[in-house]
Amino acid sequence: MPTDQYHEPPNELSDEVRTFARLCTSLTEEAEAIGWYQQRLALETDREARAIMADAQGEEFKHFCMDLEFLLRRVPLWREIAQGILFQEGDIVEHGEAAEEAAVEGAAARGATESGSSLGLGSLKGAAS
Amino acid sequence: MSHLLREHAPITEESWARIDEEARERLTPALAARKLVDFAGPRGWQHSATNLGRIAAIDAPFAGVSAAQRRVLPLVELRAPFSVSRAELADADRGAADTDFDDLDKAAHALAMAENASVFHGFAASGIVGIAEASPHKPIPLGKDCDRYARHVAKAIELLLAAGIDGPYGLALGPAAHELVLESSEHGGWLLLDHLRKILGGPLVWAPGVEGAVVLSLRGGDFLFESGEDISVGYRSHDADEVSLYLEQSFSFRVATPEAAVALTP
Numbered sequence: 001m002p003t004d005q006y007h008e009p010p011n012e013l014s015d016e017v018r019t020f021a022r023l024c025t026s027l028t029e030e031a032e033a034i035g036w037y038q039q040r041l042a043l044e045t046d047r048e049a050r051a052i053m054a055d056a057q058g059e060e061f062k063h064f065c066m067d068l069e070f071l072l073r074r075v076p077l078w079r080e081i082a083q084g085i086l087f088q089e090g091d092i093v094e095h096g097e098a099a100e101e102a103a104v105e106g107a108a109a110r111g112a113t114e115s116g117s118s119l120g121l122g123s124l125k126g127a128a129s
Numbered sequence: 130m131s132h133l134l135r136e137h138a139p140i141t142e143e144s145w146a147r148i149d150e151e152a153r154e155r156l157t158p159a160l161a162a163r164k165l166v167d168f169a170g171p172r173g174w175q176h177s178a179t180n181l182g183r184i185a186a187i188d189a190p191f192a193g194v195s196a197a198q199r200r201v202l203p204l205v206e207l208r209a210p211f212s213v214s215r216a217e218l219a220d221a222d223r224g225a226a227d228t229d230f231d232d233l234d235k236a237a238h239a240l241a242m243a244e245n246a247s248v249f250h251g252f253a254a255s256g257i258v259g260i261a262e263a264s265p266h267k268p269i270p271l272g273k274d275c276d277r278y279a280r281h282v283a284k285a286i287e288l289l290l291a292a293g294i295d296g297p298y299g300l301a302l303g304p305a306a307h308e309l310v311l312e313s314s315e316h317g318g319w320l321l322l323d324h325l326r327k328i329l330g331g332p333l334v335w336a337p338g339v340e341g342a343v344v345l346s347l348r349g350g351d352f353l354f355e356s357g358e359d360i361s362v363g364y365r366s367h368d369a370d371e372v373s374l375y376l377e378q379s380f381s382f383r384v385a386t387p388e389a390a391v392a393l394t395p
Contacts, residue, residue, distance in 0.1 A: 076172075117131050118359040119153050123168035124160055125347075 014126030020074060023067050030064035033057075077103055132174060133363035138372055140364075144218045151230045152237050152362055152376060159241035161336030162248035165299040166260075166382075167349055170356035178203045179355045179381040204357045204379040205255035207243050211236035212371045233374075238337065240360065240376050245338035248354065248382050249301060260352060261343050261392035263384040266292070268392040271306055271341050275313040278306075279324045285344035285391035286328060292388040294346045297330035303339040305395065345390035352389070355381045 005025035010018060037057035044050050072079040084099020085092065135145065170176070178201035189196035211232040221228040246252070251259030261268070266288045269281050286298055302310065310333075313321050325333050331347045345352065357379035365373040384390075 117133050117135065118171060118361045119149055119156070121153065121156060121160065121163070121360055122171070122356075124157065124163040125165070125168070127157065127164055 023070050027067040030060050033060040135364050138364035141222050144221055155234050155237035159337050161245050161301050161334045164334050166352035166354050168354050171359040172357050174358040176357040202381045204381045206379045208375050208377045209236035209240040210375045212373045236376050242338035245336050249339045249343050257382050260390045263387040264390045266391045268394045271393040275309045288391050294389045295348050297347045299331040299347045300333045301336035301339050301343045306342050307335045341395040342393040351386035353383050
């Protein structure tokens with residue numbers, strides 16, 4: 001069983017971080033599949049085959065969105081930035097810069113990212129024997 | 130500047146790092162609840178309450194209009210004061226490796242005990258209902274006979290399975306029960322630890338602040354700890370000899386599935 005999705009020793013990671021890494025990998029795979037179907041659809045001329053591919057790509061859209069939603073629910077800062085970018089009209093880069101600035105400043109104001117204040121203990125699941 | 134006022138303390142960056150590291154080292158083994166329940170946050174110091182998703186009807190003094198009020202669980206703030214000798218800090222800055230942090234160690238243990246006790250036994254004044262007191266299962270007397278511990282834990286798991294609660298399961302052992310298990314290990318009974326872990330399918334945790342023991346499901350979604358400010362060290366005051374500091378955190382805890390745990394009484 002490959003464990004390529006882990007950048008650090010898996011046995012040193014908590015259950016939550018391992019699950020998070022698995023879903024990140026899954027998200028990547030769904031995005032890849034969407035890209036592959038996009039290429040196939042661009043070249044395929046058989047109408048029936050195109051219908052099947054379009055249906056399959058729709059599945060990948062769904063999988064990608066479910067993976068993304070899972071990840072966003074677990075990282076409030078990521079979610080906050082995403083909310084400033086996704087489904088917005090206008091310049092994507094401008095929205096991105098504004099969303100990042102607002103989210104990071106907001107987190108700092110809440111004390112969530114103040115390094116040196118919290119001991120950073122958080123969840124210790126996975127730390128027990 | 131944060132409300133912890135660390136910048137006002139006569140403490141160098143190096144000494145702050147040592148104090149934080151000492152606190153982390155002392156807290157981590159003792160924070161049993163965080164090893165067994167779901168942890169959300171930290172949401173920040175300004176986060177004041179957990180949404181319960183419920184309402185309570187209230188009288189509305191308006192014709193043709195009804196009213197309801199959202200129910201929330203306010204976060205509780207826990208603070209454990211301690212002091213550090215300025216002479217000790219100065220020695221630490223000179224490179225001394227044996228700094229006396231006894232008072233910090235006691236405060237860390239007290240805070241960890243308070244967190245564990247709140248989660249497992251409740252904290253009435255704060256509105257927190259603990260896992261053991263919420264459980265509808267009849268508590269199982271643990272006793273002092275270690276040889277029967279595995280049977281008691283197996284019985285608890287049977288109760289959970291009968292209630293449709295999947296594993297893996299974890300075991301929070303109060304200090305007295307934990308000591309008995311370890312003593313049994315010293316007398317060639319190391320199999321007890323191994324046996325308990327196999328029955329549970331999850332960890333066995335030393336849990337200061339817990340009376341007896343608690344078996345609980347680790348499947349997730351049953352026991353919800355929400356952190357406002359995670360444990361931090363703040364500054365209170367100082368004089369020529371000592372710096373007064375404190376460990377502080379804010380959190381709420383709620384049981385979503387009371388039947389997902391069984392208490393084992395001492």
